[in-house]
Every structure is written in structure tokens, then in C-alpha cells.
Amino acid sequence: MILQLNNTIIGIGKETEFEKLKEPLRLMLKEVRKTQNPFSLSDGSIVNEKEHKKLLKIIIDIIDLLNDFYGNYKTL
DSSP: OHHHHHHHHHHHHHHOOOHHHHHHHHHHHHHHHHSOOOBOTTTOOBSOHHHHHHHHHHHHHHHHHHHHHHOOOOOO
16 A cells, blocks of 8 residues: 555656645655555554554545645535
């Protein structure tokens, strides 16, 4: 999950034309890289709930940030 988030943030940063979007992405990337793996390597269960919630918050922040810059396409 951490590697996927890392690659997603880097990919968005490379594709965007908005310079104002790149700084929050850099901060999110730094936060992802500081986060410990919340999953057990043996069975994939969550062993660190705090770190797991931190990663989920970063995912939500990415979605909110993209909505702010590219429009809000929420479905009803």
C-alpha cells in the first residue's frame, strides 16, 4: 500500500500542469515515506491501526486535492 501510494503521488505530480498542486503532493509523499507498514507481512492483517488510519487519510487528502484542482465529480 505504501509503495502504491508513493507511485501514485509521483505519477500525479509528473502529469499535472498545476504548480500549486505539486507542493501539497510533495508534502503527502514525505508523509507516506515516513509511515510504517501497518500490515502484517505473514497474513496481511492490520497490525498498526494508527499508521493504517494515517494512510487512509492521505488517500482521502489526495482525492480532495484533485477535486479542488480538476473539479468535483461526485456522484449522487
